[in-house]
Amino acid sequence: MRGIRGNGTWRMVALVGVFALIVAACGGGETGEAPEAAGGGGEAACESVDSVKVQLQWFAQAQFAGYYVAKDKGFYADECLEVEILEGGVDIVPQQVLATGGAEFGIAWVPKALVSREAGANIVNIAQVFERSGTLMVSWADTGITHPRDWAGKKVGNWGFGNEYELLAAIEKFDVADVELVAQDFTMNALLNREIDAAQAMIYNEYAQVLEAVNPDTGELYQPEDLNVIDFNDPEIATAMLQDAIWVEEGWIADEANQDIAVRFLRATFRGWIFCLDNFDECVTVVLDNGSALGESHQQWQLNEILALIFPATNGIGVMNKALWDQTVEVATSQIPDLQGVTIPDSAFRTDLAEKAVADLEADGLDTKGTSYTRRTITLRQGGE
Amino acid sequence: MTDASADVVATTSRWSPRVRRIMGFLGVLVVVVVIWELYKVVGKALGGVVPGTELRLRPPPDDRIMPHTWDVVLQLFRPVRRNGELTVLLLGKAALFTLREAFVGFVVGGLVGFGLGVAFVRSTLAERAFMPYVVASQTVPIIAIAPMVVVWGGKLDIPQWLSVAIIAAYLTFFPVTINTVRGLRSPAPTAMEMMRSYAASPSQVLWKLQVPAALPYIFTALKVSATASVIGAIVGELPAGFRDGLARALLEFSQQFNAEKLLAAILMSAIAGILFVGIVTWFEHRLVAAAHRQE
Numbered sequence: 240m241r242g243i244r245g246n247g248t249w250r251m252v253a254l255v256g257v258f259a260l261i262v263a264a265c266g267g268g269e270t271g272e273a274p275e276a277a278g279g280g281g282e283a284a285c286e287s288v289d290s291v292k293v294q295l296q297w298f299a300q301a302q303f304a305g306y307y308v309a310k311d312k313g314f315y316a317d318e319c320l321e322v323e324i325l326e327g328g329v330d331i332v333p334q335q336v337l338a339t340g341g342a343e344f345g346i347a348w349v350p351k352a353l354v355s356r357e358a359g360a361n362i363v364n365i366a367q368v369f370e371r372s373g374t375l376m377v378s379w380a381d382t383g384i385t386h387p388r389d390w391a392g393k394k395v396g397n398w399g400f401g402n403e404y405e406l407l408a409a410i411e412k413f414d415v416a417d418v419e420l421v422a423q424d425f426t427m428n429a430l431l432n433r434e435i436d437a438a439q440a441m442i443y444n445e446y447a448q449v450l451e452a453v454n455p456d457t458g459e460l461y462q463p464e465d466l467n468v469i470d471f472n473d474p475e476i477a478t479a480m481l482q483d484a485i486w487v488e489e490g491w492i493a494d495e496a497n498q499d500i501a502v503r504f505l506r507a508t509f510r511g512w513i514f515c516l517d518n519f520d521e522c523v524t525v526v527l528d529n530g531s532a533l534g535e536s537h538q539q540w541q542l543n544e545i546l547a548l549i550f551p552a553t554n555g556i557g558v559m560n561k562a563l564w565d566q567t568v569e570v571a572t573s574q575i576p577d578l579q580g581v582t583i584p585d586s587a588f589r590t591d592l593a594e595k596a597v598a599d600l601e602a603d604g605l606d607t608k609g610t611s612y613t614r615r616t617i618t619l620r621q622g623g624e
Numbered sequence: 625m626t627d628a629s630a631d632v633v634a635t636t637s638r639w640s641p642r643v644r645r646i647m648g649f650l651g652v653l654v655v656v657v658v659i660w661e662l663y664k665v666v667g668k669a670l671g672g673v674v675p676g677t678e679l680r681l682r683p684p685p686d687d688r689i690m691p692h693t694w695d696v697v698l699q700l701f702r703p704v705r706r707n708g709e710l711t712v713l714l715l716g717k718a719a720l721f722t723l724r725e726a727f728v729g730f731v732v733g734g735l736v737g738f739g740l741g742v743a744f745v746r747s748t749l750a751e752r753a754f755m756p757y758v759v760a761s762q763t764v765p766i767i768a769i770a771p772m773v774v775v776w777g778g779k780l781d782i783p784q785w786l787s788v789a790i791i792a793a794y795l796t797f798f799p800v801t802i803n804t805v806r807g808l809r810s811p812a813p814t815a816m817e818m819m820r821s822y823a824a825s826p827s828q829v830l831w832k833l834q835v836p837a838a839l840p841y842i843f844t845a846l847k848v849s850a851t852a853s854v855i856g857a858i859v860g861e862l863p864a865g866f867r868d869g870l871a872r873a874l875l876e877f878s879q880q881f882n883a884e885k886l887l888a889a890i891l892m893s894a895i896a897g898i899l900f901v902g903i904v905t906w907f908e909h910r911l912v913a914a915a916h917r918q919e
Contacts, residue, residue, distance in 0.1 A: 298872070298875070298876065326867065328862060328863050328866075329862040329863050329875070330767075330770075330771040330862065330863035331863060339775075341775075341778065425878070425879070426881050427881065428684070428688075428689060431688070432672075432680070432684055432686075434680070444879075448880075448881045451881075452688060452881075453688070455686070527705070530876075531704070531708065531709070531714060532704055532705070532714060532872075532873060532876040532877065532880075532885075533705060533876070534705050534706075534880060535705055535706045535707075536706075537880070620706075622880065622881075622882050622884075622885075623880060623882075624705055624706050
């Protein structure tokens with residue numbers, strides 16, 4: 240259901256069972272004030288401070304650790320930025336918030352943002368933070384499903400609402416016959432009760448939730464060995480689509496002063512993510528401090544996996560990997576009804592701002608590629624406590 | 625009629641109905657708990673399927689989805705996360721936050737509803753002109769209105785909780801309007817004629833005859849509105865991504881896939897609603913009694 244992060248409407252459906260009509264009222268793009276003071280950074284006193292907002296897809300959780308760390312550790316302040324982090328919600332679509340001027344920066348999955356672009360939102364990707372897709376297809380080990388071909392004749396769950404395209408592309412790619420696609424609710428209950436053979440899961444959320452549940456046969460928590468996982472990033476499958484990226488409104492970023500703000504924002508944000516590589520526990524604490532109902536071990540798991548979606552970063556954190564962009568566009572234009580036959584221009588993303596931020600951080604001696612990152616071993620507790 | 629009801633209040637003993645009410649409440653609670661637990665026991669014994677078929681029982685009778693009722697209550701007194709605050713404290717604070725929005729919305733909605741009701745009774749033209757819109761306003765799903773109000777509120781720099789209160793008011797005013805109209809028209813024509821024969825001004829007729837007569841109607845509406853305003857506040861919080869209210873707790877726990885915590889949050893939402901209706905009822909008893917004395 241973390242795919243739902245990307246699509247608020249989904250969650251409302253899950254909860255209330257009704258579509259919410261989202262009215263993006265009030266046009267008019269009020270942009271952030273354009274200041275004259277440029278550059279800066281470091282600990283130098285700020286001549287002026289720029290106030291910007293960043294719209295997340297969901298509530299505070301480790302998925303957004305980099306932003307919270309950059310704020311709480313003062314990295315934004317060091318860049319003379321006053322950043323307000325807007326949490327997502329059921330009906331909040333960051334692309335719409337951007338388009339209506341409610342925030343300068345928005346986090347969104349690439350395929351969903353491309354659909355919004357096609358629907359008229361003039362937004363551009365300035366930093367591809369996650370290089371890998373977090374979506375998995377999870378099944379019980381004893382069912383022997385280890386490859387998309389094994390879905391033949393099986394019940395395969397999916398969330399729908401724009402979260403199913405990687406799955407559909409894999410089914411098409413391997414010409415899997417007789418797959419029974421089943422609508423999956425926002426829990427893993429259908430898999431746990433063996434009502435479906437494979438379930439969609441974000442590696443940093445639902446997958447962990449299974450591992451936080453008690454196996455009634457053993458009285459212990461389920462173990463990774465109990466599960467088979469199909470990863471769309473697997474080069475053999477390669478239908479993964481890019482997820483969390485930072486988007487801005489085209490008109491806003493056309494202004495040079497705003498480009499400078501964006502570089503500073505990216506520099507501080509990347510600094511936050513890189514900080515988490517070496518200060519894992521501190522980052523988890525920052526996340527927990529920003530969400531009082533979050534489970535500790537679940538957030539440890541999440542941060543660990545999120546970092547693995549970012550690092551190693553081929554071109555340095557946030558700089559688009561063109562091959563993966565092309566793969567995303569290919570899957571999107573073949574699978575997403577709204578995008579069929581649409582040519583996605585390369586101007587939908589730009590790398591110059593992220594490259595500048597990465598170069599500056601490299602000059603500061605930071606490891607922007609995170610090549611040394613290896614997953615930690617996280618001990619999950621029941622219910623993610 | 626007034627005298628008769630006063631007699632009832634005077635002759636019935638003070639504690640007996642109250643005790644009976646509490647007994648009734650607890651009795652229903654026990655029955656619900658017993659049915660819940662029995663369903664779990666029987667459901668498990670049947671292997672989670674309807675006997676003789678492959679059909680799975682809904683909801684599945686396992687502890688993950690249908691935790692024991694006592695586990696839900698115990699969850700309230702366990703920390704919401706390791707070394708965190710107690711669930712009941714977190715939820716209590718959330719409930720207070722949501723109730724504040726609901727209360728502001730309730731008061732605003734109640735006043736607006738009453739005002740509209742009076743206007744409609746005074747002027748048939750106003751009623752004919754506005755009533756269709758009032759009815760239409762209530763057929764639009766609140767979850768469609770809520771995001772819009774929050775977006776507009778954000779544009780106008782209104783604090784988010786106030787936007788949510790407006791949504792609560794939106795759910796509140798309608799029953800009050802309808803019942804106010806009904807109640808203000810409830811006095812017998814003879815009583816109205818008598819007031820006129822005393823040359824009572826329209827406002828005297830309103831405050832001395834019509835409003836006292838309408839009070840029971842209005843309070844019936846207010847009790848409906850009290851629960852509606854809590855629902856309105858929770859629904860209003862959903863799109864806003866509120867940090868402090870009950871909606872956030874409900875979403876967070878449903879996302880965490882934790883039935884104990886989720887049910888605990890639902891329990892707290894219900895308690896908030898009961899509390900609110902209780903307060904309205906308390907005022908009802910005092911005000912209606914005062915109105916009777918006045919007569």
